[in-house]
Amino acid sequence: MPTTPRSFQEIILRLQAYWAEKGCAILQPYDMEVGAGTFHPATTMRALGSVPWTAAYVQPSRRPTDGRYGDSPNRWQHYYQYQVLIKPSPPDLQDLYLGSLEAIGIEMDMHDIRFVEDDWESPTLGAWGLGWEVWCDGMEVSQFTYFQQVGGHDCHPVSGELTYGLERLAMYVLGYDDGNAMPWNDPQSPIPLTYGDVFREAEAQYARWNFDTANTEMLMRHFEDAEAECRSILDQPAEDPKTGRRIVMALPAYDQCIKASHLFNLLDARGVISVTERQAYIGRVRTLAKACADAFVQTEAGGWTAPA
Amino acid sequence: MPDLLLELFSEEIPAGMQGKAADDLKRLVTNGLVEAGLTYASAGAFATPRRLALTVEGLSGESPTVTEERKGPRVDAPDKAIDGFLRSTGLTRDDLSVQDDKKGQVYIARITKQGRLAEEIVAEVVPQVIRSFPWPKSMRWGTGSLRWVRPLHSILCILSGDAGAEVVPFEVDGIAVGDTTEGHRFMAPGRFSVTSFEDYTAKLKRAFVVLSPEDRAETIWHDATQLAFAAGLEVVEDKGLLSEVSGLVEWPVVLMGRIADDFLHLPGEVLQTSMREHQKFFSVRNPSTGGIEGFVTVANRETADDGATILAGNGRVLAARLADAKFFWENDLRVAKAGMRDWLEALGNVTFHAKLGSQAERIERIAALAREIAPMVGADPAKAETAARLAKADLSSEMVFEFPELQGIMGRYYIAEAGEGPDIAAVAPDHYRPLGAKDDVPEAPLSVAVALADKLDTLTGFWAIDEKPTGSGDPYALRRAALGVIRIVLSGGLRLHLDRLFDAQILRHEIGEQPDSALTALRDRILRAIANDGVFGSAARAILDEIGGDAPDWIDRIAGHEADVSDDLLSFFHDRLKVHLRDEGIRHDVIDAVLAMPNRDDLWLVVNRARALQDFLSTPDGENLVLGYRRAANILAQAEEKDGVEYRFGADRKFADDPAETALFDALEAARPQVDAALEAEDFAAAMGAMATLRPPVDAFFEAVQINADNEILRRNRLNLLHEITEICTRTADLSKLEG
Known part of the structure; x- marks a missing residue:
């Protein structure tokens, strides 16, 4: 015991x-x-x-x-x-x-x-x-x-x-x-x-x-940046032009999704997100998360195998 | 006659799903068995958190062998047709026999379905039921594809009879069937085998599992009330909670504890809600003070210390929860005592509906309408406006954020803290009522005014943006809102012109908030005139006429307002009213007959006419008068169509030719002032009674007199007389709408 x-x-x-x-x-x-x-x-x-x-x-x-x-x-x-x-x-x-x-x-x-x-x-x-x-x-x-x-x-x-x-x-x-x-x-x-x-x-x-000092304009800007970077990472072709290898960058993209999610939480705590906007922000993060998931299943860790 | 015992043993099944799952299991398995040709004497199903169990007693050992004859094509039909018939029956040409038919000789196939053993049928039916079980939500687990409410671990399925018990062999997604199960997760780990339902329940009980949910509920309630009674207290009854808690335990052990003194000053509703929602505790009341002082929790096991550790742990969790509630209460009291301004402002940021604005805007509209309705229901307009402004303020409070079901209930406390009287405070909970078909309607005039304004604002709003309920959906509970209005109007005997209120509030939605106080005042003045006298009433028109050159653009909206939206809303009310009155036994055609009368937006009037008409129709006089009316109306309609004129005026006594005709003139003359007086007094029963005196003379008239007389003067006079009959008969309701 x-x-x-x-x-x-x-x-x-x-x-x-x-x-x-x-x-x-x-x-x-x-x-x-x-x-x-x-x-x-x-x-x-x-x-x-x-x-x-x-x-x-x-x-x-x-x-x-x-x-x-x-x-x-x-x-x-x-x-x-x-x-x-x-x-x-x-x-x-x-x-x-x-x-x-x-x-x-x-x-x-x-x-x-x-x-x-x-x-x-x-x-x-x-x-x-x-x-x-x-x-x-x-x-x-x-x-x-x-x-x-x-x-x-x-x-x-x-x-x-x-x-x-x-x-x-x-x-x-x-x-x-x-x-x-x-x-x-x-x-x-x-x-x-x-x-x-x-x-x-x-x-x-x-x-x-969190409640009173965080610069909300900066947070919003960073949210937009993270969102844009996530998309831009996922827009890259699977084949890396430098190494010639297939490298789907799901994880770096997902880091940006995590960032966006936390920035949203900070904005929420600052009380600058209305009820309607709230849903829209959550939807934007979800879109990123789904795109990252789509990318991850294109990696070997995500179960992808090269066509025979 | 074997008995079937089936148990599906899984990880914990949500309490709320157990009851229906047990019913579904019984229904689906027994239906499957019966469809396959078996019969049974009785069946019973049970659920615990970890198992669904079914017993089917007196099952037939096998299904009967059935022979079926099928008629095929004619013997001289093309080979193709005959081959097709052979394929569909699975026979060869030699198996067919030939029979004479109207069309000649045809082939007959005799197909024999061999009877099957119960065991085979069970092994087929049960896996099908498992695979297609109607869980409200189901899941997969591990690498499998089977769906169940939570991972399914084992299946016990035996047929037991005189010769002993046999496992019915089948498997579902790798889960093999056996004759074993488990008892209580903690008090009796390990598997054991069973031989019959009796054996099963007895062994379960020894393994600390009470199979029947009813037995568990009974134990819980019995022990809880005894514990409370012994302490001079009583348990607050909560059937929903009892059923839920019975689904959370296999071996109920009831424990009672006291609420710490620190929290006893919290409103009873807060204590009860916090304990029920977070901890699934019953509340325990002191019968002499009515105050909540303790709790009952139901553990799933016995322990060596008789539950002391468990009770202490639960007490600590409760103290933490109530500390939160106390924190919310104290913060809320500060805002409430300061007049709740912070909350009302915050509601400006809460969207009610994208097209209907914020909660604050909604509250303003409700307050304005409540002010208009107040004098119609005997309430003070200024108080109604204030009450409407405050009634939803608690939506911003911390307590209601935590426990949405306390909306209104907290409002009552907070409004009182803000210094308003109890009549205004009571509006907060009461204006949401009736909350369902069984809930009482508000009765205090202030509450009635605000409850009506709240519901009418919602209805007119959604009608204005064209989001009405559909056959499949009513997401904003508009049917309930309309029924609420109907019940409030009828139970209060309220005389409202709903049409006018609809138009005023639809226009208020359309016009919206105004930039300055002069325009707001103008808007409210016009809308008040509309609410009182109608959109086409002289009061509203007079205001429109006096407005000069630089009128706001919404004036045109009022001037050109069309009533089609409010007409549509009124017919929605009439549909709800029919449903409501159907429960009272009032025929839908009776309602149609009274809805054809004027002032059909006065629901009290509509219903009183309908009740009087329904009563009248159940008397012999009423029944016969309707026949007489119909006869008169038919003859009149035919004559009018044939002659191309309307016989509406000038029935004259001096052309009365037959004593029966004269008698009818006399009777009409006598009845008319009585009907008028009764209608004036809105005494529809008396009006119908006066009409009923016409029945003998009308019958005698039809008996003695030929309407279509050769003499054109007599004929016209008689047709005009028929019109007088139909006219007086339709003073209270349009009898032509009645179904014959």
């Missing part, structure tokens, strides 16, 4: 060890601002096509509108998700998932774990799937999804995706109602740090920038 972890980081380390032991490639966070772990190309792009895939990683995520200047016990504009993606989804994925909860110290015999319907949809990614939110004693601790479509493409085979909201899960396991108070490293360390020690200052600064 695993012991109760002592810190936020120990929960992450245990998840890493658990999923590594189950055969996942442990990847590192994507080096761009994203709204959720799903945006990592290791999920969005790799869920496309027929090539098998298995990956797990921590993804720092940003939701500017969730900023509370570091004052909220359970909301931050920057937070962490732990993401697992396995394609094809294995038949025992639910059991694997429950094993991961045990690994981080949740005693199955004492808690009430439930799979409660929650269909997942990302309008910006043109993606949807069916699954559940997983409840532990009434607390949502994860999102569990069987991807059916990504970037407008039907998923064949289907990927199983697990997303753990790390702060909330850790608060529950560690027994803290105030996330800022939970230990980041071991409380017995020579220099113990809490989650708040690490992030409260940053939260205040980003909240001020």
